[in-house]
Amino acid sequence: MTVHDLAVSYGAKPALHNVDLSIHRNCITAIIGPSGCGKSTFLTCLNRMTDLVPGCHVTGRVEMDQTDITNGTVNLIALRRRVGMIFQKPNPLPLSIRKNLTFPLKQHGLRRRSERDAEAEIALRRVGLWEEVKDRLNAPASGLSGGQQQRLCIARALALDPKVLLMDEPCSALDPIASGVVEDLIASLRGKYTVVVVTHNLAQARRIADDVVMFWVRDGAGTVVESGRAQQVFESPGSEITAAYLRGERG
Amino acid sequence: MMLPTGQWSDRVMALVVWAIALMVVGVFFWIVADLVRHGVEHLSWQFLTDSPRDAGRAGGIGPILVSTLLILAVCLAVSVPIGLATAILLAEFARADGWLGRSIRRSLDVLAGVPSIVFGLFGNALFSIYLGMGFSILSGGLTLACMVLPLLIRSAEEGLLAVPDDYRKAGAALGLSRSAMLWRILLPAATPGLVVGLILSTSRALAETAALLFTSGYVDRMPESLFDSGRSLSIHIYDLAMNVPGGEGRAYATAIVLLGLLITINILTFWIADRWLGGRITR
Numbered sequence: 001m002t003v004h005d006l007a008v009s010y011g012a013k014p015a016l017h018n019v020d021l022s023i024h025r026n027c028i029t030a031i032i033g034p035s036g037c038g039k040s041t042f043l044t045c046l047n048r049m050t051d052l053v054p055g056c057h058v059t060g061r062v063e064m065d066q067t068d069i070t071n072g073t074v075n076l077i078a079l080r081r082r083v084g085m086i087f088q089k090p091n092p093l094p095l096s097i098r099k100n101l102t103f104p105l106k107q108h109g110l111r112r113r114s115e116r117d118a119e120a121e122i123a124l125r126r127v128g129l130w131e132e133v134k135d136r137l138n139a140p141a142s143g144l145s146g147g148q149q150q151r152l153c154i155a156r157a158l159a160l161d162p163k164v165l166l167m168d169e170p171c172s173a174l175d176p177i178a179s180g181v182v183e184d185l186i187a188s189l190r191g192k193y194t195v196v197v198v199t200h201n202l203a204q205a206r207r208i209a210d211d212v213v214m215f216w217v218r219d220g221a222g223t224v225v226e227s228g229r230a231q232q233v234f235e236s237p238g239s240e241i242t243a244a245y246l247r248g249e250r251g
Numbered sequence: 252m253m254l255p256t257g258q259w260s261d262r263v264m265a266l267v268v269w270a271i272a273l274m275v276v277g278v279f280f281w282i283v284a285d286l287v288r289h290g291v292e293h294l295s296w297q298f299l300t301d302s303p304r305d306a307g308r309a310g311g312i313g314p315i316l317v318s319t320l321l322i323l324a325v326c327l328a329v330s331v332p333i334g335l336a337t338a339i340l341l342a343e344f345a346r347a348d349g350w351l352g353r354s355i356r357r358s359l360d361v362l363a364g365v366p367s368i369v370f371g372l373f374g375n376a377l378f379s380i381y382l383g384m385g386f387s388i389l390s391g392g393l394t395l396a397c398m399v400l401p402l403l404i405r406s407a408e409e410g411l412l413a414v415p416d417d418y419r420k421a422g423a424a425l426g427l428s429r430s431a432m433l434w435r436i437l438l439p440a441a442t443p444g445l446v447v448g449l450i451l452s453t454s455r456a457l458a459e460t461a462a463l464l465f466t467s468g469y470v471d472r473m474p475e476s477l478f479d480s481g482r483s484l485s486i487h488i489y490d491l492a493m494n495v496p497g498g499e500g501r502a503y504a505t506a507i508v509l510l511g512l513l514i515t516i517n518i519l520t521f522w523i524a525d526r527w528l529g530g531r532i533t534r
Contacts, residue, residue: 047424049420049423049424052419052420052423076426077426077427077428078426079426080423080424080425080426081425081426084424084425085424087417087420087421087424089417091417091418091420091421092421093418093421093422093436093532094418094436094439094440094532094533095436095532095533096533103427103435104425104426104427107425107427107428107431108426140533141533142533153421156425157424157425160425160426
């Protein structure tokens with residue numbers, strides 16, 4: 001996935017500009033940087049959630065498998081099936097645990113109930129939730145703990161068999177133990193999915209990321225100041241801003 | 252016992268709040284008691300099924316009950332689909348600050364404040380005369396539909412706006428179509444608002460007198476079709492109380508029936524909406 005000269009503005013206010021970036025297939029890319037530098041905005045460009053925001057204007061190109069997804073003719077339903085998204089606050093639908101998984105599958109054309117149930121079980125096993133919920137699949141998803149809800153949301157995204165998963169601070173609303181479980185889950189997705197995760201937690205980025213992208217505000221809007229292999233960025237950052245941010249002196 | 256002044260003011264406050272709440276309940280029970288005291292002797296199965304005789308001094312309210320229910324049915328059959336569609340447009344599709352949403356909301360707020368007698372004259376001019384429906388249950392029901400639409404739309408809109416945006420984001424990120432989200436998640440989650448809208452609308456329609464005088468008329472025979480004139484319960488009460496000497500007792504009895512009908516419909520609305528829509532999601 002490559003991003004060329006991406007710029008986003010909300011009304012007259014620029015949020016991102018001059019973003020050029022390559023995201024490697026089946027790697028975990030962590031996006032770091034201080035608050036308000038456009039990390040989440042960048043993430044929403046990758047599945048066109050920007051369309052939901054009134055007054056949001058996007059220019060530039062985001063190429064995924066040789067197609068520019070910022071193009072108005074892109075089928076959004078197909079795109080969002082290919083590019084799943086996990087939010088900061090777990091957002092299960094007000095349905096049972098089972099239906100949270102089977103309802104999207106049904107809407108995407110999986111007609112047979114037995115197939116949907118089987119897919120749901122595979123996804124729940126994949127996120128390590130099956131043993132915890134198999135006896136109460138028909139209970140409301142809202143009754144699960146925060147960490148379980150977040151894993152359910154990841155299972156729900158995985159059930160649609162995406163290529164890319166976007167995660168917007170997926171652990172920051174969770175307690176440390178649940179956060180650790182979700183983090184391990186994210187790490188286990190390496191090699192099978194392209195994961196782009198926004199995080200404030202530098203230690204987490206260090207633990208799970210293959211690649212790191214550093215965002216910073218420059219000339220009134222967010223942009224990329226550095227990107228590269230995680231080890232390289234963390235050990236010998238090329239940019240003075242990144243070095244200061246990693247040392248905790250700025251941001 | 253001495254208490255700090257802060258605690259005294261809290262106690263007085265609590266007392267006042269309780270007293271006011273009790274007063275509200277008290278007024279309601281007073282009204283019901285008064286109705287029952289004056290009207291209960293005339294209530295019987297016969298009263299509910301017989302036709303009125305001697306201008307309502309004798310007989311029952313059978314045809315009037317039927318006309319009332321027909322007027323209400325016409326009103327809801329027209330206003331619920333239009334109201335729901337408009338609320339969905341306002342809450343889900345029109346930008347809050349766009350001219351479309353703004354102008355629709357502004358017109359609805361003005362319409363909600365228009366006195367019912369003005370709706371009556373409008374209904375008379377449009378449905379009865381211009382569209383040639385005459386004094387009929389159809390004219391009356393359509394006029395009431397115009398009258399309750401603002402109520403219905405605004406409460407349904409509020410209901411939809413109260414649904415957390417998290418659901419919409421989740422749906423969009425999962426590539427679910429907006430119609431699927433609407434029918435399966437958003438409308439069921441908005442059931443409380445929809446029920447309030449429906450209950451307020453039916454209550455207002457059932458209570459309406461002025462708007463119906465000019466549109467559905469006050470013929471107290473059994474209607475044979477929607478094109479016949481029909482007298483509603485509220486008009487019957489008005490007529491018995493104001494124009495028919497010796498009709499007061501039956502006016503009270505009719506009022507009890509009206510109140511009973513209102514309560515029954517409210518409970519039914521709540522129950523059906525909760526079963527049918529609310530049952531699709533978990534809370």
